[in-house]
Amino acid sequence: MFFYLHIPFCRQKCLYCKFALTPKFDELKVRIYIDALKTEIEEFFDQNSEISIETIYFGGGTPSILTGEQISEILEIFRKQRGFSNISEITMESNPEDITSEYIQNLSKLWINRLSLGVQTLNSSSLQMTGRSNSNEAIFRAFDIITKGPIENISIDLIAGLPGTIQGQIVSDLNKIFSHITPKHVSIYMLEDELYPPDWKSHLPSEEIIQSEYLSGSKWLQEKEFRRYELSNFAKSGFESKHNRSYWNHSQYRGFGLAAASFVNGKRSTNSSSFSGYYRGEREEEILTEDSLCIERIMFGLRTSGVFLYELENKDIVERFQKEWLLEIQEEKVFLTSTWIFLIDHIISELI
Numbered sequence: 183m184f185f186y187l188h189i190p191f192c193r194q195k196c197l198y199c200k201f202a203l204t205p206k207f208d209e210l211k212v213r214i215y216i217d218a219l220k221t222e223i224e225e226f227f228d229q230n231s232e233i234s235i236e237t238i239y240f241g242g243g244t245p246s247i248l249t250g251e252q253i254s255e256i257l258e259i260f261r262k263q264r265g266f267s268n269i270s271e272i273t274m275e276s277n278p279e280d281i282t283s284e285y286i287q288n289l290s291k292l293w294i295n296r297l298s299l300g301v302q303t304l305n306s307s308s309l310q311m312t313g314r315s316n317s318n319e320a321i322f323r324a325f326d327i328i329t330k331g332p333i334e335n336i337s338i339d340l341i342a343g344l345p346g347t348i349q350g351q352i353v354s355d356l357n358k359i360f361s362h363i364t365p366k367h368v369s370i371y372m373l374e375d376e377l378y379p380p381d382w383k384s385h386l387p388s389e390e391i392i393q394s395e396y397l398s399g400s401k402w403l404q405e406k407e408f409r410r411y412e413l414s415n416f417a418k419s420g421f422e423s424k425h426n427r428s429y430w431n432h433s434q435y436r437g438f439g440l441a442a443a444s445f446v447n448g449k450r451s452t453n454s455s456s457f458s459g460y461y462r463g464e465r466e467e468e469i470l471t472e473d474s475l476c477i478e479r480i481m482f483g484l485r486t487s488g489v490f491l492y493e494l495e496n497k498d499i500v501e502r503f504q505k506e507w508l509l510e511i512q513e514e515k516v517f518l519t520s521t522w523i524f525l526i527d528h529i530i531s532e533l534i
């Protein structure tokens with residue numbers, strides 16, 4: 183099984199952020215949260231002592247606000263389980279400002295073997311406008327520390343189309359990043375329109391620029407032998423995120439913490455997104471029908487490694503999209519053509 187741990191604290195909240203977290207916290211609040219998280223994990227393993235542990239992912243929020251001791255006490259619960267011997271990937275999302283040599287050494291001692299760095303952009307005015315706390319100075323200092331090792335599996339997150347973006351930003355950022363560090367994985371996200379606060383509208387790049395930023399970043403990475411294995415995710419061979427793949431191929435995953443989602447035995451459940459609700463153990467559950475699982479397989483499949491033709495009932499539309507060069511079929515699997523990936527929402531809505 184794949185495990186997600188949500189750490190819902192950030193020093194300040196970026197204006198576009200939709201995650202469950204608070205920028206108002208102190209040591210006591212973090213302590214109370216970690217104790218609740220540990221209890222939730224322990225209760226799970228009390229009832230599932232034989233379960234195999236494939237990956238653990240610390241996400242957030244900003245998990246790198248945790249101290250080495252706090253990470254260790256959480257991981258200790260996993261380490262005590264028989265199924266821990268199967269683990270292949272432990273990821274820590276980290277803010278560049280938190281990276282020190284000591285921090286990296288601590289992570290490595292705790293068997294954390296994958297670091298996901300939230301860079302987002304090297305455009306200082308974009309960073310400022312979005313309320314992000316990291317500076318280019320902190321980002322490059324973090325790169326210099328990370329390149330000394332020992333964690334080699336590094337992923338970088340970038341966002342195409344932040345306010346203040348100029349044409350060519352992503353490629354310029356990639357060139358600068360790769361002159362300091364050699365990541366094995368890069369994610370390029372495009373923010374959804376509704377996440378933008380209304381007063382940003384005048385600073386936003388046009389849709390054409392956002393799409394061209396994504397496409398030029400995608401081309402740049404593919405020329406460097408990164409493979410796009412999901413619309414927003416690019417990796418060197420063998421460095422695809424095992425954890426994230428579990429979401430896209432309907433593997434069983436269990437999320438712990440505020441607003442964390444799980445998918446176990448065909449049932450999707452989500453913890454409360456309020457601290458008080460989470461501490462009371464509130465969670466919502468939904469049993470997924472075969473129809474809704476099929477819809478998800480189509481959505482995930484088109485974003486990743488294709489959908490089996492037999493999953494798609496409306497063959498006329500598939501044929502039409504194929505003629506319009508929106509979809510292609512290879513060995514009984516249907517794929518999005520790379521020219522039309524921005525039409526994915528329209529294509530999916532027609533297919534399901």
Ligand code: SF4
Nearest residue numbers: 192195196199242243
């Ligand atoms: S650092 Fe990430 S999780 Fe925290 S507020 Fe910003 S976007 Fe949200």
